[in-house]
Amino acid sequence: MQQRQQGDVVFETVDSAPEGAQPLRRWQTEREFVLAEGEQTGHAHVMEVDAEDVGVEVLEKDGVMYLHLTRPALVSHPEHGPQSLGPGVWAVRQVRQVDHLQRLADGRKDQVAATVRE
């Protein structure tokens, strides 16, 4: 099992995508696929692919993205070094965090996990 991290996005190899995972299409251009948008900076985590011989299938289930790569792919981000993902199935998640300040502002006592804002 391999684990990788690029900023607030984590990658982990899995045996296969779970049953019921649905194909996802979020192409930015013919050669790039946006894995995650940066909410604060506007910078995205982008996977570069070859449009003619894509070699990648992108699935999604329960908020987790699954990349089925038949060839290596490169993930880039303006503020982080590139990550090279080898062939296989990768689970891709954005990290999570608790927004304690918003909880105080809302007058809530419980802790509510929220998707991280980059």
Place this chain on the structure above:
Amino acid sequence: MILIGLAVISQVVMAVLESRWNRLAERRHRDVRALLEEWRVRRPPPADGGAGTAPVNPDGSGLDPTAILDVTDPQRRAVLMAEAGMTAMYPYLQRYIRSRLDGADGWAVAELVDVHEPFAHGRTARFIGRYLRMVDPTTRRIHIEGVPNEMQTIAEALNWRAGDVGRSWRPDQHT
């Protein structure tokens, strides 16, 4: 007939409660918006005596953290702190480092920190929450992220952050 009557009464009560709740939510939303507008107008000039167009902190809202902490009403202070964001507020808050690790799971440095409001104006130091402060090994940028208060170790918090995958989160590459 009695059941129908009870059903009607419960419907009316629910409608009244919902209406009242919505009115309170709207009023609170208006209050928060007005408070933030007021504070944006009051944004202090930059220390270098410039034209006043540069935000006080580039990562946040431009609100002055020290002025926010001088606000005596805790609810207003909380709204303003949330707007400014933890990255801007962090240097001005009280921090108790529970543990610190160099090279923790891909980070140059990681700290598990309890963050409180500072003692000021005779008030107690209100606990805000538990945070991970992490230094990116490639960019040296500092990331401060809230974690559940029950997290006891950096490893536990990093694993939770990564989605509780059921095993230790130890990335072999981190950028």
